[in-house]
Amino acid sequence: MLTTIVCLPMSFASNASEPDATLVVTPKNCVALHKGQKCYLEVTFDWHAKLNNYCLVNNTRSQIMKCWSDKQNGQYSFDFQSTQSNDFSLQLQETNTDVAHAKIVVAWVYKSKKRSKSSWRLF
Amino acid sequence: MNITLNKITLAALTLLGTSFTSNLFAADISHSLRNKQQDNSTENYFELGLGLATGAGPTVEEDKDNEWAGAFLVVNGSYNWRGFFIEKFGESTDPLVLGFNAYTGDNWSLDIVLVPKGRGIQGGEDDRFNGLDDRDSSTMFGGRLTGYIDDNIVQFSVKHNIGSNHQGTTASALIGRNWQVRNWNFHSMAGVRFFDAKLNDYYLGISADEAARTDFDEYSPGSNLNLTAEVGVTYPITEDWVFRSTARFAQFLGDKTDSPIFVDKRDNAMSLTTSISYVF
Numbered sequence: 175m176l177t178t179i180v181c182l183p184m185s186f187a188s189n190a191s192e193p194d195a196t197l198v199v200t201p202k203n204c205v206a207l208h209k210g211q212k213c214y215l216e217v218t219f220d221w222h223a224k225l226n227n228y229c230l231v232n233n234t235r236s237q238i239m240k241c242w243s244d245k246q247n248g249q250y251s252f253d254f255q256s257t258q259s260n261d262f263s264l265q266l267q268e269t270n271t272d273v274a275h276a277k278i279v280v281a282w283v284y285k286s287k288k289r290s291k292s293s294w295r296l297f
Numbered sequence: 298m299n300i301t302l303n304k305i306t307l308a309a310l311t312l313l314g315t316s317f318t319s320n321l322f323a324a325d326i327s328h329s330l331r332n333k334q335q336d337n338s339t340e341n342y343f344e345l346g347l348g349l350a351t352g353a354g355p356t357v358e359e360d361k362d363n364e365w366a367g368a369f370l371v372v373n374g375s376y377n378w379r380g381f382f383i384e385k386f387g388e389s390t391d392p393l394v395l396g397f398n399a400y401t402g403d404n405w406s407l408d409i410v411l412v413p414k415g416r417g418i419q420g421g422e423d424d425r426f427n428g429l430d431d432r433d434s435s436t437m438f439g440g441r442l443t444g445y446i447d448d449n450i451v452q453f454s455v456k457h458n459i460g461s462n463h464q465g466t467t468a469s470a471l472i473g474r475n476w477q478v479r480n481w482n483f484h485s486m487a488g489v490r491f492f493d494a495k496l497n498d499y500y501l502g503i504s505a506d507e508a509a510r511t512d513f514d515e516y517s518p519g520s521n522l523n524l525t526a527e528v529g530v531t532y533p534i535t536e537d538w539v540f541r542s543t544a545r546f547a548q549f550l551g552d553k554t555d556s557p558i559f560v561d562k563r564d565n566a567m568s569l570t571t572s573i574s575y576v577f
Contacts (some may be wrong), residue, residue: 205533207482214479281536283576284342 195223197230197264197274209282210257217278218251219262227267234260241267254278344539346371346574352545354566355559357418359425363561371574382408396441405444412437412456417500418558428511432500435462449474452488458496465496473527486527492553494520501556513557521551534573542571 197219204215219230219239229241230250239262242248254260259280263272351366375384377398384394396410417432439456455468471488497518508515529543546567554562 203536204480205536206480207531207533207539211477211482283533283536283539 195221195264195273197221197262197276199262199276199278202276202278204254204278204280206280206282208284211282212255212257213280215254215278216251217254218249219276220247220249221264221274222247223264223273228273229265229267231263231265232260233263234258256280341376342576343374344371344574344576346572348570348572350568350570352566352568355554355563356561357558358423359560361560363563371572373574404446405442408441408443410439410441410456429507429513430504433462436460437467448476463495463499465499466493467491467496480533482531484529488525490523490525492521492523494518497521497553501553501558503557516557518553518556519551521549521553524548524550537576539574539576540572541574542569544569
């Protein structure tokens with residue numbers, strides 16, 4: 175039940191050079207307990223665009239996730255694991271031009287503040 | 298099984314230096330375990346929630362099963378300001394911990410703490426206690442040293458009663474660790490706590506005067522040790538909601554549960570708690 179609550183479908187989409195291109199990631203929010211912890215989330219990307227060759231790219235890590243040839247839509251699922259929010263884009267393979275963007279937001283319940291270190295306060 | 302978690306049940310648990318939630322000595326390290334950061338950080342936060350608890354332990358009421366269950370209010374939080382801090386972690390029955398962080402290094406932290414200890418039985422609270430003196434809450438003052446060694450947290454604590462209640466002393470040594478399995482945060486802890494005879498006698502003893510005016514026999518317990526173990530899990534449901542579940546066990550060494558105050562004199566207690574809290 176808890177997983178279900180966390181994974182309530184949410185979407186995020188935008189487009190750049192192609193007005194009709196969409197890139198949607200579901201779910202888009204990953205919640206870990208403490209700031210700095212790695213967050214785990216099973217996510218699925220869905221994209222639609224004009225018929226062409228495209229790649230799904232993790233811009234935060236400069237990593238190509240998957241590429242498609244002569245497709246106008248596609249889907250890709252993977253196990254997201256990160257300590258920070260990640261930006262993704264759907265790119266035209268020939269020009270590396272972004273045609274749509276999506277983001278997985280990493281959030282924490284407890285946003286800790288650091289104590290001062292190696293310091294005596296009293297003695 | 299009792300379907301209530303009334304004041305007398307809580308008083309019985311207080312008498313033993315334990316509670317259905319994080320007990321007095323476990324609260325600090327439980328908080329540390331559940332909030333362990335690689336940078337030994339702390340934070341300001343406040344959360345409210347609801348929980349369910351069930352458990353078994355010695356009883357102080359006649360005709361009561363030694364198993365109990367009930368709902369409880371979760372009030373957790375901590376606030377830190379220039380080394381001073383207030384901690385409340387323990388899901389409703391734990392007293393506050395007021396303190397001052399005297400030293401924080403890469404692996405060790407030393408706090409000076411002031412801990413209100415919960416009250417015990419009250420003479421007028423139950424017919425059975427008529428004629429007994431109130432075991433009021435008391436204030437314990439001391440230090441707690443917390444070490445972060447590899448993936449373990451160790452905590453040593455010594456506290457002495459200030460004021461005129463009993464002048465008793467407690468000391469504890471605890472070790473725990475936490476680990477993350479995807480977004481689930483598990484922790485385990487084991488430890489030992491010492492209660493001196495003065496403290497035990499205040500909460501569990503029967504004085505000659507009390508014995509003279511009641512049916513209780515005179516009784517004076519010695520010092521004792523509590524052995525404890527705890528496992529728990531914390532899960533972030535959303536950015537604002539947290540789920541917790543914890544199982545605890547305590548074994549009371551010595552003769553403190555032989556006190557005439559107890560009806561059921563079993564020498565151990567256990568509990569299982571589950572809660573959901575909103576973090577502000």
